[in-house]
Amino acid sequence: MKQIIKLTVNGIEEEKAVHTHHSLLEVLRDEFKLFGAREGCGIGMCGACTVLLDGQPISSCLLLAPLAEGKAIVTIEGLSDPGKLHPIQQAFIDHNAFQCSYCTPGFILSTKSLLEENPTPTVEQIRAYLAGNLCRCGSYYKIQEAVVDAAARLRGAK
Amino acid sequence: MIKATITPSTSAAALKLNEDGSLNVLTSSVELGQGAKTVLAQIAADALQVPIGRVSVSDPDTELTPYDQQTSSSRTTFSMGGAIGKAAADLKRQLFDYAAELLEASATDLVLEEGRVAVRGTPGRSLGYGEIALRSSQGNLIGRGAFSTRGGLDLETGQGIGSVHWHQGAIGCEVEVDMETGKVKVLRLSPHVFAGRVVNPRLCELQLEGSAIFGLGQALFEEMAYDDRGQLLNANLGDYNIPSFEDIPKQLNPGALEHTGSEELHGIGETLLPPVMAAIGNAVYNAVGARIRDLPLTAEKILRELQRCCD
Numbered sequence: 001m002k003q004i005i006k007l008t009v010n011g012i013e014e015e016k017a018v019h020t021h022h023s024l025l026e027v028l029r030d031e032f033k034l035f036g037a038r039e040g041c042g043i044g045m046c047g048a049c050t051v052l053l054d055g056q057p058i059s060s061c062l063l064l065a066p067l068a069e070g071k072a073i074v075t076i077e078g079l080s081d082p083g084k085l086h087p088i089q090q091a092f093i094d095h096n097a098f099q100c101s102y103c104t105p106g107f108i109l110s111t112k113s114l115l116e117e118n119p120t121p122t123v124e125q126i127r128a129y130l131a132g133n134l135c136r137c138g139s140y141y142k143i144q145e146a147v148v149d150a151a152a153r154l155r156g157a158k
Numbered sequence: 159m160i161k162a163t164i165t166p167s168t169s170a171a172a173l174k175l176n177e178d179g180s181l182n183v184l185t186s187s188v189e190l191g192q193g194a195k196t197v198l199a200q201i202a203a204d205a206l207q208v209p210i211g212r213v214s215v216s217d218p219d220t221e222l223t224p225y226d227q228q229t230s231s232s233r234t235t236f237s238m239g240g241a242i243g244k245a246a247a248d249l250k251r252q253l254f255d256y257a258a259e260l261l262e263a264s265a266t267d268l269v270l271e272e273g274r275v276a277v278r279g280t281p282g283r284s285l286g287y288g289e290i291a292l293r294s295s296q297g298n299l300i301g302r303g304a305f306s307t308r309g310g311l312d313l314e315t316g317q318g319i320g321s322v323h324w325h326q327g328a329i330g331c332e333v334e335v336d337m338e339t340g341k342v343k344v345l346r347l348s349p350h351v352f353a354g355r356v357v358n359p360r361l362c363e364l365q366l367e368g369s370a371i372f373g374l375g376q377a378l379f380e381e382m383a384y385d386d387r388g389q390l391l392n393a394n395l396g397d398y399n400i401p402s403f404e405d406i407p408k409q410l411n412p413g414a415l416e417h418t419g420s421e422e423l424h425g426i427g428e429t430l431l432p433p434v435m436a437a438i439g440n441a442v443y444n445a446v447g448a449r450i451r452d453l454p455l456t457a458e459k460i461l462r463e464l465q466r467c468c469d
Contacts (some may be wrong), residue, residue, distance in 0.1 A: 041395035096360045099368060127403040132362030134395070137191060138371030139364060140403050141410055 005066050009034070009076025010145035024068045025049045025060040028075060036076035036105040040134070047133035050106035051075050057113045088112055091150035092143070092149070099137035107133045111147050115154055123148070159328060159433040163425055164231040168306035170224035171241040173202060173249050175299040179288030180272050181208045186218040187238045192233050192427060193361040199359055201239045205246035207270040207405030225303070232325060232425030235357060237305055239423045244303025252334065256294045257285055301326035323422070325429040328353035329370065335445045340461035342378055342442060344407045347434070353414035354424030365427050366412035373434020375401040381454050409452035413452070 002017045009032055016031045028034045028051070037060055044059035051060045052074040080086040082135030084108045085093070088111050098104045107130065114121060121129065126147050135143065172184040183202045189195045195215040203210040216223055225237060227249045237300060250270065257275040258265040261283050269278050273325045284290045289297050309319030322330035332346040356362055391396045435453055443449045448463035 019436065043394055043396055045395040094366060098191070099364055100192075102191075120450035123408075131402045131404045134400055135403055136372075136400060137364075138401070140406055141367050142364065144403075 003066060003067050006072070007032075007065070007068055007073060009073045010075060010080065011072075018065045020064065020066055022065050023061050024051070024063045024065045024073070027065040028060060028073075034075050034077050038102055038105070039103065045134070047106040047110065048103055048135065050109045052109055052113060055113065055116070057110045074109070076108060086112075088115070088146075088150040088152040091146040091153060094099075095142050095146040095149060097139055097142040097146035099139050103133060103135045103137075103139075107135070107143055111150060114147070115151050119151060119155055121147075121151060159326065159429060161232070161325040161327075161429050161432070163236070163325065164228070165231050165309040165319060165325065166307050167227045167231075167233060167237060168304060169192060169233075169237040169241040170304040171198075171238060171245045172224050172303075173206070173245045174300040175206075175249060175253075175287055175291050175301075176289040176360055177288050177292045179208070179286055179291075180214070181206060183213060183215040183242065184223050185216055185222045185238055185242070186220065187234050188218055189215075190227040190229070192234070192237075192365065193358060194229065197235050197357045197361065198238060198242060201235075201242050202246060205243055206249065206287075207272055209273065212273070216390065224304075232427035232429060234425070234427075236323075236423045236425050237307075237355070239307030243305050244260075244305060245301040246303070247301070248303055249301025252294075252299050252301060253290055254286065256290050256299075256303075256360065260285060260290065280282045282286070296394045303460070323414065325352070325425055326427075327429040327433060329373075329430060329433045329437045331434075331441045333411055333438060333441040335442055335448075335460065336465070337446065340457035340459070342438070342455060342457070342460065344374055344378075344438060346409065346411070347374070347407050347437075348411040348413070349430045349434070350413040350415060351425065351426045352417070352427050353422050353426050354417055354422040356414050356416050357423065359414065362414040362426060365410050366414065367410055368432035369428065370410055370412070370434055371401050371406055373431050374397070374405065374438070376431075376453060377435040377438040377453050378405075379456070381456075443450055 003020050004015055004017050006013055025037055028037050037051050038048040039061055040046035042061050044062040047061050049056050049061040051073050088108050110130055110133050131134050142157050174182040183198055187194045197258040199213040201209055204212045253275050254268045257268055263277045267278050268275055274284045274286050307322040309322055311318040311320055312410050330348040334343045334345055346371045349366045385391055448460050450459050450463055453466055
């Protein structure tokens, strides 16, 4: 059964007719055509579906879409201003911090949340915070480099 | 670790030079994230002296793009790179033929210089590639090349050429084994591979790091569990664990050993994966004397072996 819900995605509120059993991930991809969030496992284990909900990283595959009403949803597509990459995105590019890039949007959004909570994370803190984002290609070392660099850029040290 | 690359094999490519001097690489190689598009663009840019920002690489489309046998076997840089080299030589010959006429010079006196064909030693006498294409009245200039290797093994005798060249790698490993729980922690991994001539060092590192991490998972926790009726029991990422940020060693020391002065491109994509599990198994044996020959090397297996041989 479909229900009309209002979702605020990347700053824009839109009404969508969704099945009440559909996840936020399905609605973002099928209705909003925002393909940055991906389904890697469907059970909240891999982090490929990470989006920010009121600033917090969540597994969008685990949240029923109607329960996201009234929250501010940010996807990777909404991270930067048009024509200008977010410093975290630029750091990932500069450090080649990806191979197939399936996990990359999830990593970038989790990194944003990490650096907001902790602008000067140690390597151990970075690894622990990002342990919920899996990278099958094994780009972890370059991702770590990118996060360390992004932290410096955001602190204005560079 | 010595690995073959599929032999015999063939890759073909076309290079389409446009009237604005930009270059399209037409190829059926597949970009998976390994960086095929980047490396093939580099090879084409280098061979034809076109700035890399003006080189684009096609997606594969068997309706339109020239033949490639497969994107696998660590062969793309070597085989498709070789095809691009041949296509570039073809295109260069056409550029020189047209330029020789337009510049009233001999083709043997011409050189490629940053997107222009110039008469050697006379900087004023040159033409941009785009202008040559325009004045050739051919629309575009297209160079084509195929790179194919011979060999293979006789199916009856097993004799012949198993691989046109061999990929070699080795990995060193240091582990820590908890004697009470049997849990293995990999402290250091040092994957090294023979790389011939490296086209893109960062992409090589990513391949080596990726292989090492994949192998670590295979060595320590990845296992497909079946019941007695052949049903897979753990087909989800909750029950089948792959390495996360917290499972990898503090540091990895990847190395791609180059053969200085060599022109030979060498695949490295898969080479480092198989020895990882053996290295970890050998390191566990070296640490605690437990010799386990089936993967994964779980804590339970190690504890059981420790109890068995040390009781």
